[in-house]
Amino acid sequence: MNAHDTLLYLDGVSVSFDGFRAINNLSLVLQAGEMRAIIGPNGAGKTTMMDIITGKTRPDAGDVYFNGEVDLTKHDEAEIALLGIGRKFQKPTVFESHTVEDNLVLALSGPRSAFSTLFHRQSRDEIDRIHEILYTIRLYDKRVWLAANLSHGQKQWLEIGMLLAQDPKLLLVDEPVAGMTDAETAETAKLLRDIAKTRSVLVVEHDMHFVRELGVKVTCLHEGSVLAEGSLDFVSNDQRVIEVYLGR
Amino acid sequence: MMTQWFFLHVDRRGSIVIALLVAIAVLVPLSNLLLPVTSPLHVPTYLVSLIGKYLTYAMLAVALDLVWGFCGILSLGHGAFFALGGYAMGMYLMRQIGPRGVYADPVLPDFMVFLNWKELPWFWYGFDSFWFAALMVVLVPGVLAFGFGWLAFRSRVTGVYLSIITQALTYALLLAFFRNDMGFGGNNGLTDFKDILGFNIQAGSTRSVLFAATALFLALAVFVTSFIVRSKLGKVLVGVRDAESRMRFLGYRVDRYKLLVWTISAMMAGIAGALYVPQVGIINPSEFEPANSIEAVIWVAVGGRGTIIGPIIGAVLVNFGKTYFTAAFPEIWLFALGALFIVVTLFLPKGILGLYGMWKGKRADRAARKKDVAPPPVAAVSGRSPIPEPQAAE
Amino acid sequence: ADDTIKVGILHSLSGTMAISETTLKDTMLFLIDEQNKKGGVLGKKLEAVVVDPASDWPLFAEKARQLIEQDKVAAVFGCWTSSSRKSVLPVFEELNSLLFYPVQYEGEESSRNVFYTGAAPNQQAIPAVDYLAKEEGVERWVLAGTDYVYPQTTNKILKAYLNAKGVKDEDIMINYTPFGHSDWQTIVSDIKKFGSAGKKTAVVSTINGDANVPFYKELANQGIKAEDIPVVAFSVGEEELAGLDTKPLVGHLAAWNYFQSVDADVNADFIKEWHAYIKNDKRVTNDPMEATYIGFNMWVKAVEAAGTTDSGAVIDSIVGVSVPNLSGGSSTMMPNHHITKPVLIGEVQDDGQFDIVYQTPGLVVGDEWSDYLPGSKDLISDWRKPMACGNFNIASGKCGGVTN
Amino acid sequence: MQFIRLLSALVLMLGIFHHTVEAHAQTVDEATLRPLVQALAGDNFDDTTKAISDLVRTGDTRVSALLNALGAGDLYVSKADKSVFLGKREGTDYVATDPVTGAKLAPVPRSAAEKIKVNNRLRREIAAAIGGLTLMSENAGERRSAAEAILKTRDPESIPLLDQAIAAEKDPGIKALMSQAKAAAILNSDVPDAEKIAAITEVSAGNGRDALGLLTPLEGAEGPVGEAARSAISSINSELAVWNAVQNIVYGLSLGSVLLLAAIGLAITFGVMGVINMAHGEMVMIGAYTTFVVQQVIRATAPGIFDYSLLIALPAAFLVSGGVGVLIERSVIRFLYGRPLETLLATWGISLVLQQAIRSWFGASNVQVGNPSWMAGSFELGLLTLTWSRLWIIVFALSVFAILQLVLKKTMLGLRMRAVTQNRRMASSMGIRTPWVDALTFGLGSGIAGIAGVALSQIDNVSPNLGQGYIIDSFMVVVFGGVGNLWGTLVGAMSLGIANKFLEPFAGAVLGKILVLVLIILFIQKRPRGLFALKGRAIEA
Amino acid sequence: MLTVENASLHYGAAQALRGVSLEVKPKSITCVLGRNGVGKTSMLRAIVGQHPLSSGSISFDGSPLGKKPPYDRARAGIAFVPQGREIFPLLTVRENLATGFAAAKRGDRNVPPEVFELFPVLKTMLGRRGGDLSGGQQQQLAIGRALVTRPKLLVLDEPTEGIQPSIIKDIGRAIQFLRDQAGLAIMLVEQYLDFCRELADHVYIMDRGEIVHSGDAASLDRPDVRKFLTV
């Protein structure tokens, strides 16, 4: 496989913490415009993989390329974000002393240099965009609330909203539907499918209903490397996947 | 047009403060110079210098609040920038003495003569020019802050680690400036100033002008702070304060943001120091004392962190308290000051200014409960502090 | 009210200098009390105005201004460190008021408005070095001090003096330590090494206040005895020794113009009354207290001579005023606003007192401009009219720093 | 010089009549002795010096006791009749004894007598004189000091006497010392070169530093003596260089222990609890003042147990400082959890109040805390002088560290402390009585600060400012080591101590300190979370 | 076992609970459902004592809890698995479990073997710091930690969040086991409907701070009930 025609290319990536191998010779390729679901047991290394892609964790070995040529291991978090990789964290992290709306303002794509933000004035377009997102994430009437006062699920939504506002080329979504009702889960799946029409998405989830609704190729990780890859049906019939992940 | 632009960037409170400061800048000197001593409205020269000093402290507090209150960088060494600005001004004033020093040396300041210096060290060159000195007032603290910040923010030194190395910085400077060999007059510092821009520094009119300049610079500092805080940059800063790494994942170069406000803040502190020196008449290394920087932090906390007026109120109030207590109960005044600090923390968690918010919040609260509807929990109304503390220790 | 004369007391009661200065505040209150018992001054009672400048030099300036402008005191007694004096000096000159400064200092200053009743370097350091050279046969010198102006200047003067007496540079070791230095292991061991070169060695200490206790403790513990390497200090008096077990320090020296152990009736009376006033007969007396005593009495006498507390008049009348000092003689205010004093050298005793082992035969006049510094050897000060100059250059025949 | 000649004459005489001296305690009659004793009260030190030598020349057995009394300052002269007597202070009087006959005299009021002054020079001469008299004493201690005295005077004339003493000496230690003294005396004489060279060998076998002092004057000498001296000096110097490095490490550890002690309480209140405790220094100060009070009580009631005062002060200081800590926690800090930066403001206020309280109570000046005998003095370790107080402080600091580490890591209380500080609300839901744990933790940190105060009172001044002197260093150590890690505090303190001691010799104390601060600043750039940084997801998040 | 009567709760001026009443019976599993932000977590916080009620009352084992602090409630037998795990990040897994000893009786100060049977991964990670675990591992630790206190009432806030399917099944089995064998009362807040339906003896549904439905597990299939859970 060639690193150059792919959006995201991981090859032979390993990382260990104090001797514990969290990611072990992991290889994974995501084409431009593709959405991929990642499943795998707790501790399989899914979040760690996202940490590596976003520059939070440096791999001990292996290549990580974005957009064919950019070596992500050579860039820091901010640079990677500016390349167009956005992330929703497993544990929702929002700016607690900002209002819901300001959280989105901060996430909104646009110039990021200190001077440009100093003299920045919000345009009509931006305001419209924010309102649109507020509706999407159903927090419009809470837009002047401090994010600190949101419930757990509301924070999840806000994070998704921030991801939307960021408008990245590649979205890394870590457990987006944890803590959502079934109905909301379905909504989210629809939202992601919409997004995936124009961008690439990597979703981590344990909710098989949700994964099924996404209807995309699934990769199952285990102990830091790929255990199985293919359609959901294919993967979920794999004996090893049942053994370590789905259970009987 | 101009006013529109102004109000866009400064909120109502900020505008009131700026207006008030401008008024003080005009009225206090006028009252001092024009009104007869017997008039009840006459402000004695003693008070002009005293308030002038308070205002320079207030400016230091505003500078500190910009980084601490809005960006979560707790500097325990801001006194260093203040002192460096002060030294730059002091060096100019020293050079103005010329041959009027006790040894009548046309070039060397007195302390260099009696410590047997033969020629003016290179770093004193240029300080005979006011404009050069004025440049240095912002440049020296600015460059130091930039260098220090560049190192520290790039290596992601945060929290108490940053606080303590700022303290180390000011402490190291304290020790260095104490040394006579440094060429800044050792612990006696720079003193015995004669005039500034050709005006006698002890003249009432000069004092009044210095006072006015201080008030105006403070107004400018308030404006700059408001401008920063109300811009999108301000939001980024608060975001950095809350969740620095999250900000990075959004693509913000956190270190550059920090570096920018840190440097601006240091320059502001430098200007404050430069205004302080001619009004107080001396600059010596004790300004680098870590305790001084901690006190500045305390002014901000007492007044209300993360607000623009709070630091001014805090600085003036604490220093007025000090002035008053040290004369009224010289033997036990520390009890009074200590108790003030304890009481403010316990009962006014958001500082003096928080009182206002608390009062407003309580009213809204009561009203809300009566009507049993939930008002929008915006910052001022919610019981939570709008500013969660940056984690001090893990 | 107008029926009292206010006197300002400007000593730190908190912060690092409170250790030394609090006693001087008490001394002033005691002296004022005594004076009032005698009927006050010019028929008016004296009223003390005490403020606390809190060891904070800019605060000294603020408090000085407050005392003079707001409280309208007739004179101020205060300051300890030179920095605090430097900080208030412009205030006193601007408002034309009087400051009595009671502590030994580095010299190189003479102000119309300040009266220096503590020792100038020639009233302390030089006689002490002479004593060591003559009596102890010292040939090798350690000049150890805290790194600030007073020790630096004093050591510059001493070095020049020693060099002039033929001591070579390799026989002089100069060592500076930061304020409040507390780990003296290396330095004491260095002194020991320096002293083991076969020549009689002594330490001249200008170590400041706080750092002395750990210094002497280390000295005692490392077994440096006065017989081997004596230490002569200029900043260690009875008050500082009060915090120390002096048994291992017996024989180390200090040079002052007064010791509590001075054998004079006037001193015995002073101590007795002081103890009665302070209600504690363990409280010691020391040199700056004596300087305060002298300064206060000079002011009283000058005011009475002038018939007014007006600064100008007092400045004119005070030069030449002579009052008893506590060592049995009397001290006189000289035209340079420094006073005449005997120089005493005492050895530490096991009870924390000093045993006087040497006294200059006559009084020594405080020399504001040192003869051993090239920049100041041509300067003299004389505040009497018509000269009225603090820095008259005898080489050029001009009054240096005065512009108008 | 004149004195030395006199002394040598005397020594010679003593040497010759040594046997007689031993056999018949020589006495001269009172009439001869009395005026000589009177002469001790001369007008100046030169007169007294002469009187001493005259006395010694009599060879009277009472002289040595008399000179001892003079050296100790027990000889007085009455103001009225100028008679010299031996006095002991008692109340307002001196209990007086006749110095010649030993008869009891009527007590003399203190104001009626004057002490006979001695200065350092006299003390030295008395020691030397007594040394000559006691080289053959029965008392080993006296013989030792006699030898030491000669080692200092290096008087060539004492060589014969030393020879005799060496021959008679049984104690190998004293014998060696006497040989040293003899060698030193030889170097100071004009004996033939061969003997001198032997003496150089002898001298350089002893303590290097002292030897250097003896040899340096010969450095410039011509011929073989000079050569021998130079080579001895250079070998001593290279030995000394090694010892210098050792000294830097040992002194560094000692300084490190002081830093560790000062910081270790803070490692709890700040490192574990996250309270920016600006009153930490005052807890140390309270511990030091507790030591003072304990010693005052002991001095007043049971001076015999003074040596145990520190053992009593330790628990007392722990309780007092710990109690104050608990009080502060319950009355102020507990309202501030979750607002760590505000604890800075409150504890700063508390520190001001505590300083002033101590100042108002005990006065602004230093108070005197004494060293028990086992804390005083020093011992030699090769060419290194280490004082007992420093050694004990190293031992003490390490013990405190070990105990604390045990408490935190191995006890239930330690676990609960850590749980509570990491997540107070959840800890409470796990059944942990958080208010108790908070109070105990703060109390423990404060109590430890208190016992640090006991130790620091032994080497530093005890004044209301004591705490201020340590607070910055303490924070520096804790942060440099890595907040929340006790090992970090230990290693941090020791590294800073040693770095300081290696920098001090060539940079000087002031620049050394500045350099250490700069090093800390630079080091933190490399390790933004201190030496022993906590790592992992929870931290970086 | 646990009775909540007419409970209201405020955050500052915002009201999160409006007169909620519910009951948890001994030896039963009670499930609370509801959309995001309706007040489920707030109610649990009130029960375990982490947030005071502004009115109403809660009693446990027949006695009112009043203003009892959380640790007393924990000692009385209420164990809590909070939303967001709230692991002690710098304590090791072993130490995290040991914090539960505080509420356990002296003889019970050990980790019950069921914990490791249920969550074998914890056994392999005893020495690792809680904060380093993966999200799901932390969730498992949080449940295990609660069991260490040997509670009478186990309060779980979305315990399946972030947990892999096989372990969700195990947790389900464990919850049943705890009810049936250990006789625990269990109160479960969930979004995962199927999970609830399988386990619950009784369900409540909340909306906007109020209980809007109370019934058995089967009632969850009724459309009028379902509507409370849709968007």
Ligand SMILES: Nc1ncnc2c1ncn2[C@@H]1O[C@H](COP(=O)(O)OP(=O)(O)OP(=O)(O)O)[C@@H](O)[C@H]1O
């Ligand atoms: N800093 C660290 N130190 C030690 N171990 C770590 C660290 N970070 C991750 N791990 C371990 O690495 C493994 C992978 O963790 P990761 O969070 O990537 O899992 P995950 O697949 O996201 O699991 P989950 O589905 O539970 O979220 C886990 O066993 C975890 O304990």
Ligand SMILES: Nc1ncnc2c1ncn2[C@@H]1O[C@H](COP(=O)(O)OP(=O)(O)OP(=O)(O)O)[C@@H](O)[C@H]1O
């Ligand atoms: N600390 C707080 N301060 C102010 N308001 C809060 C706070 N915590 C929660 N709220 C508000 O109270 C309401 C109830 O929140 P709660 O956390 O109980 O919801 P929940 O039902 O648990 O939601 P989720 O399913 O998302 O966890 C929400 O509207 C939330 O915004």
Ligand SMILES: NC(N)=O
């Ligand atoms: N004048 C002094 N001692 O600073």
Ligand SMILES: [Mg+2]
């Ligand atoms: Mg994960």
Ligand SMILES: [Mg+2]
């Ligand atoms: Mg919830």
